[in-house]
Amino acid sequence: xxxxxxxxxxxxxxxxxxxxxxxxxxxxxxxxxxxxxxxxxxxxxxxxxxxxxxxxxxxxxxxxxxxxxxxxxxxxxxxxxxxxxxxxxxxxxxxxxxxxxxx
Amino acid sequence: xxxxxxxxxxxxxxxxxxxxxxxxxxxxxxxxxxxxxxxxxxxxxxxxxxxxxxxxxxxxxxxxxxxxxxxxxxxxxxxxxxxxxxxxxxxxxxxxxxxxxxxxxxxxxxxxxxxxxxxxxxxxxxxxxxxxxxxxxxxxxxxxxxxxxxxxxxxxxxxxxxxxxxxxxxxxxxxxxxxxxxxxxxxxxxxxxxxxxxxxxxxxxxxxxxxxxxxxxxxxxxxxxxxxxxxxxxxxxxxxxxxxxxxxxxxxxxxxxxxxxxxxxxxxxxxxxxxxxxx
Numbered sequence: 325x326x327x328x329x330x331x332x333x334x335x336x337x338x339x340x341x342x343x344x345x346x347x348x349x350x351x352x353x354x355x356x357x358x359x360x361x362x363x364x365x366x367x368x369x370x371x372x373x374x375x376x377x378x379x380x381x382x383x384x385x386x387x388x389x390x391x392x393x394x395x396x397x398x399x400x401x402x403x404x405x406x407x408x409x410x411x412x413x414x415x416x417x418x419x420x421x422x423x424x425x426x427x
Numbered sequence: 428x429x430x431x432x433x434x435x436x437x438x439x440x441x442x443x444x445x446x447x448x449x450x451x452x453x454x455x456x457x458x459x460x461x462x463x464x465x466x467x468x469x470x471x472x473x474x475x476x477x478x479x480x481x482x483x484x485x486x487x488x489x490x491x492x493x494x495x496x497x498x499x500x501x502x503x504x505x506x507x508x509x510x511x512x513x514x515x516x517x518x519x520x521x522x523x524x525x526x527x528x529x530x531x532x533x534x535x536x537x538x539x540x541x542x543x544x545x546x547x548x549x550x551x552x553x554x555x556x557x558x559x560x561x562x563x564x565x566x567x568x569x570x571x572x573x574x575x576x577x578x579x580x581x582x583x584x585x586x587x588x589x590x591x592x593x594x595x596x597x598x599x600x601x602x603x604x605x606x607x608x609x610x611x612x613x614x615x616x617x618x619x620x621x622x623x624x625x626x627x628x629x630x631x632x633x634x635x636x637x638x639x640x641x642x643x644x645x646x647x648x649x650x651x652x653x654x655x656x657x658x659x660x661x662x663x664x665x666x667x668x669x670x671x672x673x674x675x676x677x678x679x680x681x682x683x684x685x686x687x688x689x690x691x692x693x694x695x696x697x698x699x700x701x702x703x704x705x706x
Contacts, residue, residue, distance in 0.1 A: 371682065373674035374615045406615070413612065421610040424621045426458040427450065 352388045355400035356381060362407035370414035377406040452591050452602055452692060459693045463641040467629065476642035477697045479705065483629050484636055491704065500576055500650040500702040503657045507577025510570055515559045524555035525578065532582030532699045536589060536688050538598040545601050545684040549575055549659055553679075566678035567665070572648040572657035579647065579701035587644060587699065589692040605689025608682060609640075614673030620686075623667075635706070644691040646703035653706065660687060 350358075359381050367373050384399035450458065463476060470482050481488040511521045511529055525531050535548035552574055553563040564571040592598050612619045623632070624640035631637070647660040658666075661683045665675035676682040 371676075372613060375669065375672045375674055376615050409615075413617065417611045417613075421607055421612070421619065424610040424619060424626070425450070425455065425606070426462040426625075 350397075352384065352393050352396035352400055355397055355404065356384050356388065359384070359400050359403035359407060362404060362411075366407055366410050366414070370411075372410050372414040372417075374406055374410050377403055377410065380406060452599070455606065456693055456695060460641060462625065463628075463639050467639065474697055476639060476694075477645040477700050479642060479646060479703070480636055480638035482642065483639065487636070494704050498650070498702075499704055500648075500657060503573045503576040503648075503650065503702065504580050506570070507573035507575070507580075510574050511577050515556075515561050517559050519559050521552065521555055521574070523559075524551070528581045529574075529578035530581040530585070532579050532701070533585035533588060536684065536691050538590070538592055538595065538601065538688075540592065540595050540598075543595075543597050544681070545688045547679065547684055547687055548578065549661070550679050550684070552578075566659060567662035568654075568656060568658050572659050572662075575648045575659060576657060576702040579699060582699050583701070585699050587691055587694050587697050589688065589695055591692065601685045601688055602692060604682075605685035605687070608686045609689055614668065614671035616671040618671040620667070640690060640693065642694055642697055644687065644694045645697050645699050646701040646705075648701060649703045649705045651705050657702070 359377075363373070363377050363381065380399055380403040384396045384403060387399055388396035460473070463470075464473065467476075467483050470476055475482045478488070478491075481491045511525075514520050521529065532548065535551065536545050538544075539546045549566055549571055552571065553566075557563050564574070591602050609620045612622065620640065623637050624643065628637050628639040644660070647663075648657050649663075650657050651663075659678070661678035664683050664686060665678065668675040
């Protein structure tokens, strides 16, 4: 249970604080493209996909289409962080699931 | 930040490798069953786990038993019977594939050695339809759930008896795949099937008590109050994945068939009692 909470906290951390890091100097369009490519790559390499990632990419695109570059950048960066968190989950879980099997 | 994440991730992986399980299916099943026996010693006899969350909630069980007197899935059984008996364009019917009353629940899921895959009852229904020139049904609800309800109703009392043939390593691989799926955390909420239905079973998420996974495979399809209609097991799998913000897999795709194979094997010996009513 404690382990589950720790993992949950880790994912929550990835989904929130990391959104404020990185992405400087890139346009919203470039970040959206990067997030989309990252999502496709993780989907191709693993069976892990999060519903919120596509949703966030779509919201970023919508903000960009509406002329709100700052909001689009923020959302695109969030999508990139979600992609990275998904990748980390796949990596960690490739072994960690075994700990939960009762003996 | 990235470095911290990587270090934490590798640390978790390192911790886990030493605790990795290498048990075979029968050892898995014994440990699985023992887990629920220890967690819910009040459930007697053990076969009562077939009633899902109502096996552990006496008060909710009274309400559920009242619902079962006039079950909401009754209409689905009637609809399913019509579909089952309907003559195809070629003069045959589902009876030609599944016998006079379709009471074949105990034969599924099973390992098909020739095709190297897990066969489920719903998949077999569609293959029968297609083999006879009929259109396949959608897997999650509607006509498929109705036919499945009719066949399950006629199969009540049969026992789950899933086998993992030792002469085909692909069967064990499919089982292991389903097992891995069950214990693997997914989605943004980072939940595994086991997190809810094993390690927090009997506890509440908001107002709902989480059901034990032991017995999960017995009672499908179900009329679910939340859906206000019937749904199949794979519909529920997809719903769970949506809840944890993970993309669901395709109904009757390999992932869910293998998961069904695993959870059914875990419930070996329990009776099929579907269709059922659930919240």
